[in-house]
Amino acid sequence: MPTTRRQFLNLAGGMTVAGTVPIVTLRPLQATPAMLNAAIRNVVGEAQLRSGRIRLDIPPLVENGNTVPMTVSVASPMTADDHVKSIHVFNEKNPQPNIGNFYLGPSAGRAQVSTRIRLADTQKVVAIARLSDDTFWQVAADVVVTLAACTEEMN
Amino acid sequence: MAALINVPSKARRGDIIEIRTLTSHIMETGFRHTADGKLVPRDIITSFICRYNGAEIFRADLFPAIAANPYLSFFTVAKESGKFEFEWIGDNGYSSTASASITVG
């Protein structure tokens, strides 16, 4: 295909894709571990974070960070006296540390939530469960995000 | 635009059933810029609610880190026949609803 230098410069300077907004991916607004901690403290307050009971299923190596399947489950009888009130998911390096808050109750029967999330980079994902006795349980997973070989966006 | 709801049409009383929802939404993060430097404004679904015969059984706050076309799966105990109602609320006055019915024997 004849591609002149001028055409290439045009392409590099203003590549557009029909049907989409031309996007430049910028990453100056990365959340920091301090922001992650602040977001977590915002939910749990001064309560102690315990390990165990909660499980986070997320692929350790994902094919594309734009759509990462994720399941959080908590070992709980889900009775009126002993159930999960909420599940909170956070990340370390997206522009914002929050991913989602999920509120459930004894009528759920099973304390399990799945969704699909965005991860801007290889990073840690943290899930926290709040139980009916107001204890907080935490689990973390490291996820390696593969960068796509050919993207339409100019980085 | 479409939403995909997956609820079993029949269940036995006391069964724990899975509810899956998938809805059309771009979930624009508000952190992206166009090639000429303009910020693309945030446009996301911020909240999702599921009601079972009028009573809220599940609610979620969503953030820009939720992927486009949000997918949610959660559980509930089948207690009586009736209707599940789903509601998505978002930026710029976005609101959409869907429903599914269940027969509990």
Added chain:
Amino acid sequence: MISWRAIAAAILLVTAPALLAGEIPSDARRSGYAFMGPDTRAMQDDDTANPGMLFVLDGEQLWKKKTGSADRACADCHGDARTSMKGVAARYPAFDKDLGRPVTLDQRINLCRDNHQQATPLPYESRDLLALSAFVGHQSRSSPITAGDDPQLKPFVDQGRGLFMQREGQLNLACTNCHDDNFDKRLAGAPITQGQPTGYPLYRLEWQTLGSLERRLRSCMSGVRAQAYDYGSPELVALELYLMSRARGLPMETPAVRP
């Protein structure tokens, strides 16, 4: 066992249509599905989890909706798509007698709009066009690809093959350099596939939306730093046709999910 395999292979060699140099034999052709991880496969396999199905549902509504000054719906001529459209997408791009050239499924939809509905064409990559082609394509799920079998298409398949083999862009790479010669290897951590277009329009996680084969081809061209052909250009249509003929026999997966 071994001898049976040898016999099977021998039969295949005799009966398979003559392959051109460098082409992937039909028994070695693999959909991009085979190159994906289990999580992405699971997303495609379950219709209630496959985000491409949102577009199929929209397309079903559009199929039934009267439009244009003829106030006619697709269904008014074609009836129930489950029977009338079964296997249709598997033979596109197809030869159009009036135009004397192949047209893509997207172009066919717009020709229908123009000729029979008196409606304005839907822009390439618009939600409505993707939804309609996803809905029509979905009716061919599991049908084997047969595009390019029409002998009138031969010069256009050849043109597409020429483009597939031609180096281009600042990286000076041809499609064949990756997708015939180096599939199963990796590029920047992502597996290189055979480039078999079995599931278009498909939901690409990278795009976070449904997109056409033309969009995918254009993004490959940008990847090798070449200027991409315009949507609907004869070159892209020829490439699409060649790719479909190169995938002959593979089952359709529309709407597929890919990373």
